[in-house]
Amino acid sequence: MNLLQGKTAIITGATRGIGKGIAEVFAQNGANIAFTYSSSIEAAKKLEKELNDLGVKAKGYQSNAANYDQAQELVKEVLETFGSVDVLVNNAGITKDNLLMRMGEEDFDTVIEVNLKSVFNMTKAVQRTMLKQRKGSIINMSSVVGVKGNAGQANYAASKAGIIGFSKSVALELGSRNIRSNVVAPGFIETEMTAKLDEKVVDGWRNAIPLKRGGTPEDIANACVFLASDLSAYVTGQVLNVDGGMLT
DSSP states (O other): OOOTTOOEEEEOOOSSHHOOOOOOOOTTTOOOOEEESOOOOOHHHHHHHHHHHHSOOOOEOOOTTTSSHHHHHHHHHHHHHHHHOOOOEEEOOOOOOGGGOOOOHHHHHHHHIIIIIIIHHHHHHHHHHHHTTTTTEEEEEEHHHHOOTTTTTTHHHHHHHHHHHHHHHHHHGGGGGGGGEEEEEEEOOOOOHHHHHHHHHHHHHHSSSSSSOOOOOOHHHHHHHHHHSGTTTTSSSSEEETTTTTOO
16 A cells, blocks of 8 residues: 655654554555654664665654754754655654642643644644645644543643644644644554553453454554545544544
């Protein structure tokens, strides 16, 4: 399948979990990949080699999407190397979970900055290029928690709900230039992070999901391929829940 042949995608936070899954599936579909990472240089080098071995052009950039200037600089460098930006996947994110009564101001601010402000920064950075090209697909990673909330995650839920409002507004602003903006809201996805959790707890979560399993990074990546490709040419401003039926 080469649904993304000839397209260049920027994927933030791609050295593990969902971001890595998206980078791999995009490359398998023929996309050239510029990806960012914060600190894991070894993992970035390994991923860069793996993607290049698939026959696409791929490069990792150590860049913090939560920093406005770094986001601008990143897109400038990507354009110099790749020549265009057709797809932006805003995936970088963190959690600092706590009940509201125990949540410090810094824990709130940091999560908003990394999860939400980064989406603003990166969208601003690619906007001019996509306007010039008169095409582009922006895919923002929210969460079921951004759709329905979750106790102990007020900061995370606020950041992920904010992404939905932001994405819908961008869809309205940029639609006339053939630039699409959509949201993917993953449910319980099994990654390196969830592998450290108690197996009984994880089994309980699986059983509560209609499809009776946790999702994989590939499940999310496949939804992103649809939104990045011309298959979704008439889809914008939407939230796609990829959650095994959790929110049904």
